[in-house]
Amino acid sequence: MSTWLREETPLSPAHADVDERRPDLYRRLRDQAPHPTSQVTADGAEWLVSASQYPASTLALWEARPAAPAVLPCGTAFDVVNVPAIFGRRLLDRLWEEGPGSGPVAAHLGRMLLFTAPGTSRRLPALLGWEEWGDAVPPMLCHGVGDAVTIPPLVPATTDGPRWVVAPDTRTPWLPGPEVLLWACVRVARATSTRDVRVSISPDTDEGANVYDVSRRR
Template identity: 50%
Template sequence: MSDWLPETPRTPDFPPTWGHLPRPSGSEGVTLAGADWLATAASRPDELHALWARQPAAPSVLPCGTAFDVINAPALFGRRMVDRLWSDGPGSGPVAAHRGRLLLFAAPGTAQRLPALLVWEEWAAAVPPLLCHGTGDAVTVPPLHPHPGTGTAGARPAYTDTPSAYGVPAAPPADPADLTSPGTSRWLVAPDVREPWLPGPDILLWACVRAARPTAGMQREAAAQPPVSALAQG
């Protein structure tokens, strides 16, 4: 299983990667189509759009389990997962950095199945703790647009159907090292269509194994080495 990649269509190519992480073409902002998709997670999408219109630079809390699940990984491990997905796999769905962790948006049902698959394949011990958010859970996602104070109070922001939405320049990409900062909250792969492709549990299992394999190999190698005291006595 660890070398097996489920057959799935590759998502459309993005431009060259930034810091080993894919980024949408020229922007970290969410398009109108992407915002419409995010809003489908809420029981009342119109109220969510109204909230975004009033506070376009504020994070949002969205329920999981209907439109998407979210796999919440430590930033550096999540970065390796996304890198594997884009370098050797089918790409990823939307990805966000929030408070030192990476949020990988996945197909509904993934949060329940991925932990069981990791145990079944005997990789659970090699993977750092993952928070799997599904039905009954909610996650905080970054603002639709990275610039604070860009909307007009009481009016919906100037959405467009291009990645550089809202009629203002996009923020420059952050240093990849900033992903581990507790204050970081930004989209790395922003939602840009109304029906984004989302990886399922099999694909994320593959990405977890690929991301964990180098560390697991070093741990096994270190365990096989004789203690330093034994070497000194010899």
């Protein structure tokens, strides 16, 4: 992981005066015991609110209802890549096991939401379109400028709703860009294809040499 160059994601201008309006909620988050990966920290909350066009209103909502989801716009502090849950889990495993890790990640309605560098939503579909294995990647929704997403609450809720898989815990999180996600998507697609090929081999043939299609393999 140390071989990957990480550029810190800049905060939006709305973040500049958040410190002066920090509510008691941030102090409560700071005073908590060491947080699990699913728990937002005070610094993580400040990064999230930097995406809002109305940070004061967002802070007031979170102060009153810290266990309620919120809606934030994409395109300034982050983009979001929205993929099916199973593929998303494989993608996340690949990012952490062999790659640079991930930014914040949420799960909602059978989907995985990966928070990415601004601009990813525009470039990733084009890169996948040029990639040989791009059509093996399941349909994804890319949210950028002009879009908004529902994010999990700051504190874990008891109801079935959006939840953090990897919660934001810093004011300047590293966020994967389109090239990193392309790399991970292609490797997951290849691994899935190879696994499917092995399953399809018939035990009634000589090593199954003529049973599966190898046209997609490099």
